[in-house]
Amino acid sequence: MxxxxxxxxxxxxxxxxxxxxxxxxxxxxxxxxxxxxxxxxxxxxxxxxxxxxxxxxxxxxxxxxxxxxxxxxxxxxxxxxxxxxxxxxxxxxxxxxxxxxxxxxxxxxxxxxxxxxxxxxxxxxxxxxxxxxxxxxxxxxxxxxxxxxxxxxxxxxxxEVLEAVINPVQMQALGVSAADLLSSLQRNNRLIAAGNVDTGRGSFAIKIPSVIETAEDILAIPIRANAAGVISLRDVVSLKETFKDATNxxxxxxxxxxxxxxxxxxxxxxxxxxxxxxxxxxxxxxxxxxxxxxxxxxxxSPQTIEQIATLQGNISTAMFLVLTVVVAAVGFRSGLLVAFGIPFSFLFAFIFVSALGYTYNFMVMFGMLLGLGMLIDGAIVVVELADRKMAGGANPNQAYLDAARRMFWPICASVGTTLAAFLPLMFWPGVTGQFMRYLPVTVFAVLAGSLLYALVFAPVLGGLMKPTQGRKQDPLSEVGAAFNYSFLPGITGLFGRVLGAATRHPIWVLTITVGLLFGIIRWYGVAGNGAQFFVDVEPSFTGIAVGTKGNFSAAEMRDLVTDVEQRVVAVGDIQSIYTRAGGGSGGGAGSGQTGDEIGFMFIELTDRLTRERDGWAVVEGFRDAIAGVPGVRAEIKEQERGPPVGKDLQIQLQGQDLQQLAIEAKKIRAHLESMQGVIAVDDTAPVPGIDWELTVDREKAAMMGADVTSVGSAIQLMTNGVLIGRYRPDTVDDEVDIRLRYPQESRGFSKLDELRVATREGQVPISSFVSRKAQPKVSTIFRQNGQRIMYVRGNAAPGYLPETLEAEVDAWLETADIDQSVNVRFRGANEEQAKTLGFIGSAFTLSLMLMGILLVTQFNSFYQTFLVLSSVVMSTVGVLLGLILTGQPFSAIMTGVGIVALAGIIVNNNIVLIDTFNEMRRKHPEWTLQQTATHTGCLRLRPVFLTTFTTGFGLLPMASGISIDLLGRSIEVGGPIASFWMQLASAIVSGLTFATLLTLIVTPAMLALPEALSQVRNRLLNFRSRRFSVSA
CATH class of the missing domain: 3.30.70.1320 (Multidrug efflux transporter AcrB pore domain like)
Structure with a gap:
């Protein structure tokens, strides 16, 4: 501890x-x-x-x-x-x-x-x-x-940059060309390895300081010398400490x-x-x-602290609810003994999780919340059996010792099958698997601690407690050979009478159960609400991407983005807004940025407890505010919880011809924009714009003594400048570029025709041998596995499911006239959802196989193993029924994990029930199967009810979308924590409730089924023998 x-x-x-x-x-x-x-x-x-x-x-x-x-x-x-x-x-x-x-x-x-x-x-x-x-x-x-x-x-x-600004007037007066400047800089700013000299009496290194280290070194570089003196850079250049031209x-x-x-x-x-x-x-x-x-x-940190506090509060609430139920059912002394298992198992889990190097995050906390209801199952079974033995007159030490010995293998099998269900989830591949892996690991740690407590510490502590005086005798011990359950009080008596009828007619029970299960599956196929990859949670952050088409300067981009920013700020409920405007503001290649993106806003909303609107309403306000801004495309980039997958719909086009890819991308985009339910459509095709291409006529240039290099260097002096070196000022840690360039008034597009280069014929305008032509602009070329690609993307509008929209797009693509050279496929959430569902299916199958092996080893019976695993089918159908009744979509991750988790939870009741049935058969071989099954069902009613109710009751608030924090004395409906886990918790609660109600009746009935089938077979044989004797 x-x-x-x-x-x-x-x-x-x-x-x-x-x-x-x-x-x-x-x-x-x-x-x-x-x-x-x-x-x-x-x-x-x-x-x-x-x-x-x-x-x-x-x-x-x-x-x-x-x-x-x-x-x-x-x-x-x-x-x-x-x-x-x-x-x-x-x-x-x-x-x-x-x-x-x-x-x-x-x-x-x-x-x-x-x-x-x-x-x-x-x-x-x-x-x-x-x-x-x-x-x-x-x-x-x-x-x-x-x-x-x-x-x-x-x-x-x-x-920062150190600009060596050229004085064109002084250059012309001194007869110095740009080529002279560059040539002198290249010759005088070069690392020279002079080597060593061996004098016979020693070896000495020779150094020639030749690299620019300070600003003064630049000005001292000579350009030309004649009889009049030396012309250096300080005669035609002035230094200016400034910043690079603004791009964002x-x-x-x-x-x-x-x-x-x-x-x-x-x-x-x-x-x-x-x-x-x-x-x-x-x-x-x-x-x-x-x-x-x-x-x-x-x-x-505030969101993290809130998540931790909320989940810890929910865990405390679940502990209170569970303990209330346990104490009400088994009494204060036994309830207290069971309750000790909760802190013991949690602290044991912390040792395990910390040793693995894990952090305390919301996945670990929910794993503990999920394990809360399961961790006391073993303790309940031991304590409940010990209570029955003490009611029969045994002393506490012996009662708990016998109960631990009797239930050792059933509890081990129960915990083992639960762990077998969670085990495949530990091998979930990819980022999604790493994200979800914390959940099964935490459940493993919690259940391992609960097993240790139930079989070792609980019996020891129970033996130290004094027995309660005047303990009532177990009423089931008075049933007698007549198996009359009518005198039993309350629910047990009612259940005994209903179960007796079921075990007398097991064939009818089987028929009705199979029909009910198939009916629910058919109903879900008609009334189901589709599927989604992950859950939608109320946003506390959001982003807005701003785009436009055309060639804009950084300042023009800033002004356009600022216009959108002002509209967003006017909506209100903003804690802070961080805006980037200019080229590359969306994050660069690979970030999902489109070619026309000129700005991005990251918006943090105010505390949801202090504002009147929820996060969805605020984001919709942003969406309305940015709609229809003249000349600008602005769209919401919603906060993603869980594994990042990008937009809901992502259609990838693959081919080699960029022009054809762009044509097909525009065609698909036009269809998405015409669809109802699709918003925020964009693509990565080239946006309208131009690049100026300067073509050098090499022959004409050569005739004048010029070349492509001299032209390129001259143009660089007019644009970004020529990098001539780097130095490290005392005020900064990084090196600063030194760039040679023309002054501000000599830069710009209009100065291109006036630009001159040195030739044999003197200073000649580059327009003499350079032609200028506008070309379509290409912003970014996307490639994947050696092929060029483009994307067309969109989001599902509120109230629409991506799966439904994707099916509609897929049907349209079948009839659309897409060029054969272009390969089209769905990516993003659709791809991840298919991978997730595939893994969930494999994990579910592997879980059943592992549980089957454990159960065959435990019961040595394929039929009883089949009965235990049948509850998994019932729980899965129960999940589908819960989705229908609540109107929730099937979440590939959350609902899928819930189904796999249920497989390990629901079998526990059947394991203990069937083990008790086998024990009763050994003790009372004279009883019929129907009598044994009925008595076993009544005997296990209370522990089954307790284990099921504690698991489901602890998750019920969260399954209902309600966060109850007893420590913080708060109740919140639809908060982010409850919304995040609601689908998983709802799947467990609905599946567990449905399957438990069925298995309490179906499993005892199926245990009596072989006897009923034998009776039917005997009646048929007797009927055939009578017919044969009559005909003879």
Whole structure:
């Protein structure tokens, strides 16, 4: 117990399970490269090497301007360390095929720890950009010193750059060309390995300092020398410390800001890390300028604390309900003995879970809530049998010893079959499996502790208690040889009479039961509400993606996104809003971003307990506010709970012809937009826009003494500038680029025709041999497993199921005139749902096989094993009946896990009942099967009722969508915790209730069935013999 308490105190606390994502990302930056060239020169050479790695399940490539990204997804055999090593080796082989101008590839392993647990915003309208950046750097240093913090990443800040700005007038006066500048910089900014000199008396290294280290080194570089003197860079260039040209903008709560995204180390407590970050920020802000404002965004700790408190409150409520039922049924002394098993099993589970390195998250807590009703089953059976023995005159020590010995194998078989049902869930592959694996592991730990308590500690504690004086004799002992149950009081007497009738007519019971089960299955086929991958939970966060078509500057994108932001803010109920605007604001390749996306808003809603509207209503308000914004496409990106799958409908088109893919994508998109029930439709086809292509006439250029390199360098001076070196100022940790470029007034599209390059004939306009032509813009080229792909996606509107909409789209695709070169398939939630249902079916089958093996070993009878497993069928049908009555859809994960869990729960009653039946047969061989089955059913009524009622009653509030917290003295209907677990809890409660009511009648009747069939067979034989004798 002390070890359990210590584990509970020390175990890290977080919201979601810490899962290992089997994905590694490789990025190859190349400044200025087009998407087409990025695909041809960067993506495809890397694909050839990466696809040969063992264990690769899917290889996605994204060719964008200036960057190539490859996302490698591994199968269930994923080993992070080995996978990273294999990827690194493949990248080393592939990078020799890349252009020499490509930067070093970046390899990054995707991890759940990468996602920020809190974001700190540094803003202020009256604060300069440099002050915000320096404040953010100071806070970053303070945050990264907090124990448990993995990284504090600054987002939304422009990179610093040292610009060497050319003075065109001075250059022309001195007769210096841009080519002269670049040539002198290249010759004087080069690492020279001069070697060593051996003098015979020693060896000395020779150094030639030649690399730019300070800003002054740049200005001192000579360009040309003549009799008049030396012309250096300081004569034609001025230095300017500034930032790179803005490509995106960041705002927090409608103010310019820089964000610091804080992620924690794996295994660290989320609550403790966030508290440490807040404390460090509040301490550091004392040294910041007063005008700097600090805000906290997307703080996960309040939600985590609420989840933990709510689930702990529900566990306490369930414990109270369970104990109330147990004490009412078996008395205070026995109820107290059973109650001791709850903290014992929980603390034992904490030891086990902590030893595995797991965190205390909501999956672990629900596993304990699920195990709460099951963990006292064994103790109830032992205590109930001991009570019966003490009622017969046995002393407590002997009674509990005999009860533990008598029920040892039934309880072991009962717990073993339950664990056999949960065992396959531990081998659930993929991210979904890692997410759900915490549940069966916790149930294992809880039930292992309950088994130890029921068979060891409960008998010892029970033997120490004094027997209750004046104990009533068990009324079932007075039934006698007449098997008359009419005098028994209350429910037991009524049940005995009904059960007696059932065991006398087992054939009719079997017929009615089979008809009832098939009738419910048929009813579900007609009245069922379809299926969904995961559950829908009231949002506390949401996102809004903003897109538009055309060529826009970063400032124009900012203005368009700000217009949408203002409309959203006017809706109200917003705690904080974090906005990014500009190119790449949606997260980059692989994030689900479309080509027309220009901005993204992350919105945190106010506390649901303080606002009048629920989260759904607030999000609908956002949806109405952003509808119809002129020239802008804005859509809601809803918060995903559980494994991420993206939009509800995802249609993938695969082929080699980009133009044909775009044509078919537009056709499918038009159909989705015309469908009722589909919203937020988008695609990844190229958006309307242009790129300017400058074609150099090489022959004309050569005749003048120019070439493509000189033209390209001249254009770079007018656009982003030419990188001439890097240096490290004292004020920053990272190196700063040094770029040579023209002044602001000499840049821009209109200056292209005026641009001149040095030739044999002097300074010549590039328009003399360069033609300019507009080309359709290609934003990103998507590839998968060596093929080009595009996506058309959409969400199901409220009240519509993705499964129904997908079937409608699938039927339309059968008749649609899709080009044969394009392969169409459904991805996303549909694919994950099919995989999940396939695994659930396999796990269910394997569970039945494992339970069957255990039961045959226990009973040595295939017929009795079949009877035990028949309750699994009844519980599954009960789940379907519950879905019909509640109107819930079938959740592939939650309902599926509920069915598998039920398989292990429901068999427990049948195991103990049949074991008692066999014991009664050994004690009373003179009884008929009908008499033995009836007496066994009455004998096991109370323990079966208690075990079923405690399991179902503990989950009943959550199954009803109600969260009752006795500790917090609160009741909430439809809260996020209850909504999240309602389908799983509802499946268990409905299946358990239906199956228990049936098995209390059906199982005893089926135990009497062989005798009834034998009587029927004898009557038929007698009838045939009489007919034969008459005819003779």
């Amino acid at each position: 002390f070890a359990g308490v210590a584990s509970f105190i020390s175990i890290p606390v977080e919201s979601d399970p810490d899962v290992s994502v089997p994905v590694i990302v490789v990025q190859v930056p190349h400044e200025g490269i087009s998407p087409e060239d990025s695909e041809r020169l960067l993506v495809r050479p890397m694909e050839l090497e990466l696809k040969a790695i063992e264990g690769v399940a899917e290889l996605n490539g994204y060719a964008a301007e200036g960057l190539a990204t490859l996302v490698i997804e591994f199968d269930s055999s994923f080993e992070p360390d080995q996978a990273v090593l294999d990827v690194r080796e493949a990248v080393d082989r592939g990078k020799v095929k890349l252009p020499s101008s490509a930067e070093e590839p970046i390899i990054r392993e995707v991890s759940a720890s990468d996602f920020p647990v809190i974001t700190v915003s540094v803003g202020g309208e009256a604060v300069s950009e440099r002050t915000r950046l320096q404040s953010a750097r100071d806070l970053k240093d303070a945050i990264e010193s907090v124990p448990g913090v993995l990284e504090a990443k600054i987002s939304g800040a422009r990179e 903008y960041t705002r927090t709560n409608s103010q310019p800001a820089i964000a610091i995204e804080v992620s924690k180390r794996a295994g660290e407590s989320l609550v403790d890390v966030v508290a440490g970050v807040r404390q460090a920020v509040e301490l550091a802000r004392l040294d910041l300028p007063a005008a700097v404002s600090i805000d906290y965004i997307a703080d996960q």
